[in-house]
Structures are given as C-alpha cells and as structure tokens.
Amino acid sequence: MKVKFIRKFWEGLKKFGLQYDDFPTTLDNVAVLLRLLTINIYKRRTKRISLIWYFLTCAAGGCYFYVYIFSMMWQVFIHYPRLNNFGGAAVALTLGTCTVTCITKFVFMKMYA
Structure with missing residues (x-):
C-alpha cells in the first residue's frame, strides 16, 4: 500500500520534468503551481481552492x-x-x-x- 502510494506520487511528480515540454502540459503545470498560491488561471475549473x-x-x-x-x-x-x-x-x-x-x-x- 505504501509503495503504491509512493509510486503514484512519483509518477505524478514526473509530469513536471523536462521531457514534458509541450505547451498544454506546461500550462497545466503552471496552473497547478499557481493554485498552491490561491491563484486560479483556469476559469473553467469549478473546484474551489x-x-x-x-x-x-x-x-x-x-x-x-x-x-x-x-x-x-x-x-x-x-x-x-x-x-x-x-x-x-x-x-x-x-x-x-x-x-x-x-x-x-x-x-x-x-x-x-
């Protein structure tokens, strides 16, 4: 169970790597990081911070x-x-x-x- 959680976390963290440099993925990554600062750049996203x-x-x-x-x-x-x-x-x-x-x-x- 713990190993599965760590593996899933690591796979999610890998999407911030340099091999994912296309524009939509980069924009998604920036949106995730800005949501940590309570800034929502996707107006279509209805989930509250x-x-x-x-x-x-x-x-x-x-x-x-x-x-x-x-x-x-x-x-x-x-x-x-x-x-x-x-x-x-x-x-x-x-x-x-x-x-x-x-x-x-x-x-x-x-x-x-």
Whole structure:
C-alpha cells in the first residue's frame, strides 16, 4: 500500500520534468503551481481552492515580509550604521530592493487572476 502510494506520487511528480515540454502540459503545470498560491488561471475549473491554502499563503506572505523586508530594513537602517559599515548597507539595500518586486508581482497576480 505504501509503495503504491509512493509510486503514484512519483509518477505524478514526473509530469513536471523536462521531457514534458509541450505547451498544454506546461500550462497545466503552471496552473497547478499557481493554485498552491490561491491563484486560479483556469476559469473553467469549478473546484474551489481549499481554505487551508489561503491560510498557508497568508502565513508564507507574513514570513516572507518579516525575513526579506523587515529584516532588510532593520539591517540597512539600524544595524549597519551602528557598525559604520556603509558598504554592507549598500549591498543589503540593493539585494533587498530586488526582493520587494516579488511582492508587487504577487499582488498584481492576485488582483488580475
């Protein structure tokens, strides 16, 4: 029973591999991955996204905000100036501004999906 479950799981996971690179399969794979982020790109699919995925997405968004935004701001504006390490602050700020764009992309996907 356990081996059958693992084999079925592995077969389902293989469809995300490089050998399945035709357009419909790629679009199906993207739709599956976006449903984990509570974004439904198939309007014909009537199955609701489970409520647990909304909670997990909110929790992941909160963790992302804390780790990449709040910690970066603290590092740049509080920690590095105390150490007089303005080069490190500049590097942290440039790397941190790249991660801010991910949040805006996610918000736009949620608004227009």
